[in-house]
Amino acid sequence: MTNKIKIIIGSALALIVVVGLSFAFMGGGNIARNGQTVIIDFAGYMDGERFDGGTAYSFPLTLGSGMFVPGFEEQVVGMRIGEVRDVNITFPEIYHEGLAGRDVIFRVTLHNIRR
Numbered sequence: 001m002t003n004k005i006k007i008i009i010g011s012a013l014a015l016i017v018v019v020g021l022s023f024a025f026m027g028g029g030n031i032a033r034n035g036q037t038v039i040i041d042f043a044g045y046m047d048g049e050r051f052d053g054g055t056a057y058s059f060p061l062t063l064g065s066g067m068f069v070p071g072f073e074e075q076v077v078g079m080r081i082g083e084v085r086d087v088n089i090t091f092p093e094i095y096h097e098g099l100a101g102r103d104v105i106f107r108v109t110l111h112n113i114r115r
Helices: 004-025 074-078
Strands: 036-044 051-060 083-090 102-115
Touching: 051 102, 074 083, 074 102
Parallel strands: none
Antiparallel strands: 036 051, 036 102, 083 102
């Protein structure tokens, strides 16, 4: 095998390793599904401003558990590790004062999916 071929093969293998590592760190196709517990950060915004009690970091959420207001968990389903998504919801009419019936946006970052 000539040196030129060895260099080409070595470069190709290095590229495969780099692409493979990038794929793994980007989630590698891991998609959040109902029943799985995801680790998320989220921050809630109402009228463009963060609201009190609407932010958490490294929060474990089991999708489909109904732990959050209707519409939140359903929009996290399908996210990939590392993805950031705006989740748009309307709080129920019977809810905490100041939030009841209000439209809000949660900026959600999916960090991990527990197996």
